[in-house]
Amino acid sequence: MNAPPLRAFLTARYGRGFRSRTEIEAWQAAGMARLRKTIMPRSPFYAAHASRPIADWPLMNKARLMEHFTGINTCGIHRDHALEVALRSEESRDFSPMIGGVAVGLSTGTSGQRGLFLTNGRERALWAAVMCGRFWPAPLLSRQRIAFFLRANNALYESLSNALMQFRFYDLLSDFPAHLPELNRQNPTVLIAPAQILGLIAKAQQRGEIGIAPKRIISVAEVLSPEDSTLTETVFGLRPDQAYQCTEGVLGYSCRHGSLHLNERYIRFDRDVIDDETGAFCPVITDFTRESLPILRYRLDDVLIPDPDPCPCGCASQRLTRIEGRADDILWWPGVDGRPRLVPSDAIRQAVATLPVPVRDYRVIQQGERLDIWLDTSVPEIAGPALQHALTRLAAGLGCRAPAMQVHRGLPASPDAKRRRVIVKRA
Ligand SMILES: [Zn+2]
The missing domain is CATH 3.30.300 (GMP Synthetase; Chain A, domain 3)
Incomplete structure (x- = not known):
């Protein structure tokens, strides 16, 4: 792999991004070659596909990934075992269990379909590097207090804790108002939450129930609506950054200019266009960095609206006008x-x-x-x-x-x- 965490961190923090489509294509061609050579052969399901054109690879979605989970992952983990570990840790709200060095996570999308995902130590470090590189407030070596609201914790996020940060996880499955006193005590410098939770936190601040002063607000896990964005900005005086991510990976994030760009450094995006006029498409993603559970030619339900104009930030990665939400909606x-x-x-x-x-x-x-x-x-x-x-x-x-x-x-x-x-x- 050519994306060690330190380089990923530096690129996310200081990199100016790709200058041109040609540069992106060259980078991605190298990513695909590496995928074929070093990752696919280790997956019993994909080994035979390594030499075939991508168009011949099976089109994946959450249901098919679950169906073939045992053969797809490169760690020899059986689906039933992974599911048992994930369910046990969801139930006890104790998210340390792993299989070997591999963390098992469970996701339930808005469709209610259950999905398993795996991350090894390297993938977790890479994720943390990208997120911190992009969103860590200046100055770099100041200690941060991070509040993270998430439906389920897992070892992926725990990996963020270290000497430079106090990390506090708020479980969205517990009663939301019960978190407010603790959130107020922590007074986070970085607030990370799904969009609508950011809205609830902003309303609590507006009512005087809490008085926090975050330096960075990051919306994750669902589409940030303009309503919630404006409310958060009005109350905290900060425009929320956006990380467009799901269990399948960090698919995009907002740039310094405030536009959302696809993360084409780590993921190839093919398009299933559903509307010619706007160019609206469901992304079909192939991730160059995922090795424990390869995500290849995987179709997401989200509908993305591309922005044909280049971004003033200078990065050539595809800019999005917005994420429209699920195709079903x-x-x-x-x-x-x-x-x-x-x-x-x-x-x-x-x-x-x-x-x-x-x-x-x-x-x-x-x-x-x-x-x-x-x-x-x-x-x-x-x-x-x-x-x-x-x-x-x-x-x-x-x-x-x-x-x-x-x-x-x-x-x-x-x-x-x-x-x-x-x-x-x-x-
Ligand atoms: Zn930009």
Whole structure:
């Protein structure tokens, strides 16, 4: 491997990134060659594919990776054994168990499908190096207090603890308000949390329940909506950085300019384009750095909207306009010409944000031909019709028809609605 942690740290911190697409392609060609030579032969499942073109490799997703887990991993770990270790550690909230030097993690995505992942010491060090390199506040050698809100801890994150940092893990499976006194005592310099949790923390600070002063705020694990970003910025005076990451890897992070770039240094992104007009695609990733559980030609459910313009930061890695969310949650409205149109959730947000009256929060749920709109506002009689009007206009602008709309007061109680603002319900 050519990405030792120190170099990864320096590149993430001081590197100017790739200057051109040509440079990225050359780098990735070397990454692919290394993958074929040193990693694939060690995986019983992939060994025979090492000499075949990537287009012939099996297309992976979470379910298929689980199905072939025993053959795919290069550590000889049986799926049942890994699952047992992971479940035991989830249940006891004790995340030290490992198999040999390999940490086992469990992920449950928004789809509810369970996924196992493995990380060896080298992969954990590399992850920490990239994250610290990019996000460590200056000056470099000042001690930091890091607060990390996560659904499940695992040895990957524990590896961050050392003499330079006090690391505190907050388990999202415990009651959220119960964490606030401890968070206040810790007064973290770096706050890392999923986007909507950042929103909750900002609200707690706004209400005076806590008084923390982080120097760096990093949104991880889910899409940072403009609402949560703005709220966090208003309350703490800091724009949150974004790490677009999931158990499959660190897929991207925001640059100094605030744009999100794909992490093309470590991952090759092929595109499953779902909308020609915007270029929206589901990424199919091949990770050059993962060796214990190779992630090869793995299709994610997220929909990414590429930004064709170069970033002022000078890095040529693909810039994203935004992450649209899960493919299942994309709104498609019928076009007047018969071709369905992708309706960006950002356009819906914009419509809500520009209403003539204040709206605290909202949900838009599409079910078949019907759109249920939930508005948390004290003036629903004004906000409701105004939003219907705005969405009708939005549809006309996109060359499509808005579905029949029904406006409700307040927010729905479904667990889905806690996580996402735009939801598509399938029959
Ligand atoms: Zn940039």
